[in-house]
Amino acid sequence: MTEEKQYASFMERIRAGEKIEATDWMPIEYRKLLIKLIHMHAVSEIMGAYPEKEWVPRAPSLRRKLAIMAKVQDEMGHGQLLLRVVEDLSAPLGRTREELVSDIYHGKVKFHNVFHMEARTWADAGVIGWLVDGAAIINQASLLETSYGPYARVLKRICAEESFHMQHGENIILALAMGTDAQRQSLQTALDYWWESLLFFFGPQEVTPAAKQMMHYQIRLKTNEELRQKFLDKYVPRIQSLGLTIPDLSLRYDDSQKKWRYQAPDWHKFSQIVTQNKGPKSEERMLLRKKAHEDQQWVREAMRNHNISISSAL
Amino acid sequence: MNNINDLRYREVLIECLYQMADDKLLLGHRDSEWLGCCPDIEGDVAFSSIAQDEVGHATFYYQLLHQLGEDDPDRLAFGRDASKWRNCMLVERENDDWTYSITRHLFFDQFDQIRLQAMCTSSYEPLQHGVKKMIREEYYHLLHMKTWFKQLGRAGGVATQKLQQAIEKLWPDVNGMFSFAGIEEDLLRFELIQLTPTEMRVKWEAEMKALFQQANMSWPGEFPQLKHDGRKGEHSAALKTLLLTMGEVYQSEPSAKW
Numbered sequence: 001m002t003e004e005k006q007y008a009s010f011m012e013r014i015r016a017g018e019k020i021e022a023t024d025w026m027p028i029e030y031r032k033l034l035i036k037l038i039h040m041h042a043v044s045e046i047m048g049a050y051p052e053k054e055w056v057p058r059a060p061s062l063r064r065k066l067a068i069m070a071k072v073q074d075e076m077g078h079g080q081l082l083l084r085v086v087e088d089l090s091a092p093l094g095r096t097r098e099e100l101v102s103d104i105y106h107g108k109v110k111f112h113n114v115f116h117m118e119a120r121t122w123a124d125a126g127v128i129g130w131l132v133d134g135a136a137i138i139n140q141a142s143l144l145e146t147s148y149g150p151y152a153r154v155l156k157r158i159c160a161e162e163s164f165h166m167q168h169g170e171n172i173i174l175a176l177a178m179g180t181d182a183q184r185q186s187l188q189t190a191l192d193y194w195w196e197s198l199l200f201f202f203g204p205q206e207v208t209p210a211a212k213q214m215m216h217y218q219i220r221l222k223t224n225e226e227l228r229q230k231f232l233d234k235y236v237p238r239i240q241s242l243g244l245t246i247p248d249l250s251l252r253y254d255d256s257q258k259k260w261r262y263q264a265p266d267w268h269k270f271s272q273i274v275t276q277n278k279g280p281k282s283e284e285r286m287l288l289r290k291k292a293h294e295d296q297q298w299v300r301e302a303m304r305n306h307n308i309s310i311s312s313a314l
Numbered sequence: 315m316n317n318i319n320d321l322r323y324r325e326v327l328i329e330c331l332y333q334m335a336d337d338k339l340l341l342g343h344r345d346s347e348w349l350g351c352c353p354d355i356e357g358d359v360a361f362s363s364i365a366q367d368e369v370g371h372a373t374f375y376y377q378l379l380h381q382l383g384e385d386d387p388d389r390l391a392f393g394r395d396a397s398k399w400r401n402c403m404l405v406e407r408e409n410d411d412w413t414y415s416i417t418r419h420l421f422f423d424q425f426d427q428i429r430l431q432a433m434c435t436s437s438y439e440p441l442q443h444g445v446k447k448m449i450r451e452e453y454y455h456l457l458h459m460k461t462w463f464k465q466l467g468r469a470g471g472v473a474t475q476k477l478q479q480a481i482e483k484l485w486p487d488v489n490g491m492f493s494f495a496g497i498e499e500d501l502l503r504f505e506l507i508q509l510t511p512t513e514m515r516v517k518w519e520a521e522m523k524a525l526f527q528q529a530n531m532s533w534p535g536e537f538p539q540l541k542h543d544g545r546k547g548e549h550s551a552a553l554k555t556l557l558l559t560m561g562e563v564y565q566s567e568p569s570a571k572w
C-alpha cells in the first residue's frame with residue numbers, strides 16, 4: 001500500500017470511530033501529537049503529586065493523612081500508566097523511559113500551570129483536591145472518546161480514581177467551610193489564590209494549530225473554551241453554595257449566549273510559567289524530580305542488572 | 315486470662331499498644347516522606363501503598379487505646395509531647411538514602427512479624443483479631459523489603475557499598491526494637507504475648523542471618539548495648555522535628571474539626 005492509501009484508510013477508521021492501537025500503522029503527525037499530549041499528561045500527573053506531597057506530612061488527622069497519601073500515590077500511578085503509553089509510542093523514535101523522565105527537568109516537556117503554583121496552606125491542599133482535580137476530571141473525561149485505544153483505556157481507570165480525589169478534596173473543603181472563622185478565612189484565601197490558575201488550566205481561548213490537528217485526528221474532541229465553560233457550569237454554583245466569594249466581580253452567566261462571562265486570566269503570565277518554568281515552585285519541584293532521578297540512578301542500575309521485578313513482589 | 319478489670323493488666327496492655335501504635339505511625343510517616351522521591355515511579359507507588367498500611371495499622375492501635383479510655387486517636391497522634399512517645403528509636407531516624415530506608419523497613423518488618431505472631435493468641439481479643447489481619451499485609455511488606463535487600467546486596471558497586479553503610483548505621487538501633495521497657499514479664503504472665511524479648515530476638519537473628527547470606531552481605535556481629543530507649547520516652551531531636559511537622563496544622567487549632 002502506498003503511504004497515501006494508508007493515510008486514507010487510517011482517516012477512514014478515525015471517521016468511523018474506530019480505536020487505533022499501538023501496533024497499527026499511523027501517520028507520524030498523529031504519533032507525534034499523541035506523544036506530545038500524553039507525555040504532558042503523564043508529567044502533569046507526576047509533578048501534580050508535589051504540591052500535595054508537601055502537605056502529606058502535615059495532614060491534620062489520621063483519616064486525612066491516609067486519604068492524602070492514597071491520593072498522591074494514585075497520581076504517581078497515573079503518571080506511571082501514562083508513561084507506559086508514551087513509551088510504546090516513542091519507542092519507534094528511539095526514545096526511552098529514562099529520557100521521558102529526564103525531559104521534565106531539562107525543560108523539554110511542559111506540565112500544567114497549576115502544578116507550578118505554591119501550596120501554602122492546608123486549605124490550598126483541599127482546593128487542589130477539589131477544584132484542580134475537578135478541572136482535571138472535566139479535561140480527562142472529555143478525552144475518554146479519544147481515537148487512540150491505549151490512551152482511552154488508561155483514561156477510564158484514571159477517571160474512576162479521580163472522582164475519589166474530588167470527594168477527598170470536597171471533604172476537606174466542607175470541614176473548613178463549616179469550621180472556625182480562621183478555617184473559613186483560609187479557605188477563602190485559598191480560593192482567591194487558585195481561581196485565576198484554574199481558569200488558565202484549560203488553555204487559551206483560541207484554537208491553536210496543534211489543537212486543530214488533534215481534533216482532526218479525534219485525539220481530542222472538545223475545545224479549551226468548551227471545557228472551561230463546563231467547569232464553570234459545574235463549580236460556580238457549588239462554590240457559591242458554600243458561602244465563598246469567587247474573586248471575579250464580572251463573572252455572570254450570559255443567558256442569551258448560554259455562556260459564562262468571566263475576567264480572563266493573565267494569559268501571558270501563566271504561559272510564561274508553563275513554557276519557561278517560571279512559576280513560584282517550578283524550579284524547586286523540578287529539582288526534586290531531578291534529584292530523585294539522577295541521584296538514584298545507581299538504584300535503578302542495581303535493579304536492572306539483577307532483573308528481579310520488585311514491584312511484582314507486592 | 316483476659317482480665318481487663320485488673321489494673322495491672324490494663325496498664326501493660328495500654329503501654330504495649332502505645333509501643334506498637336507509635337512504631338507504626340512513625341514508620342509510615344517516614345515512608346511517606348519518600349513520596350515523589352523514590353528511585354523510579356513504580357517504586358513510588360509500591361512504597362506508598364506500604365506507608366498507608368503502616369498508618370492504617372497505627373490507627374487501629376490508637377482506636378483500641380481510645381476504647382480503653384485513652385485520648386482521642388487524633389490527639390494521640392498529633393498532640394502528644396515527644397517524651398510520651400513509646401516507639402523504638404529505629405523508626406524515628408531520618409530517612410537518609412534508599413538503602414537505609416529499605417533496610418530499616420526490613421529490620422522493622424521482620425521484628426513486627428515476629429511480634430504479631432507472638433500475639434496471635436493474645437488474651438485481649440480485639441487485639442488478636444486485628445493482628446491476624448495485619449499479619450497478612452505485613453507478609454507482603456516483608457517479601458518486598460527482602461527482595462530489595464537481596465537485589466541491592468548482590469548488585470555490587472555503589473549499591474552494595476551504600477547498603478553496607480546503611481546496615482552499620484542501623485545496627486546500634488536494632489536492640490531497641492526488642493525493648494518492652496519493663497512490661498515484658500507482665501505481658502507474658504497475662505498471656506498478651508507468647509514470647510520473651512530474647513526469644514523474639516533469636517528468631518529475628520535467624521531470619522536475618524539467612525537473608526544476609528542470600529544477599530552476600532556479612533553479618534556485623536553483636537548488637538551494641540542500648541544508649542537511649544525510645545520505649546521509655548528517650549528520643550532524638552529527629553522525633554521532635556518530626557512531631558512539630560506532623561502536628562503543625564492540627565495544633566494551629568486543636569479544637570477544630572479538620
Ligand SMILES: [Fe+2]
Nearest residue numbers: 045074075078
Ligand atoms: Fe491523576
Ligand SMILES: [Fe+2]
Nearest residue numbers: 075133162165
Ligand atoms: Fe487526581
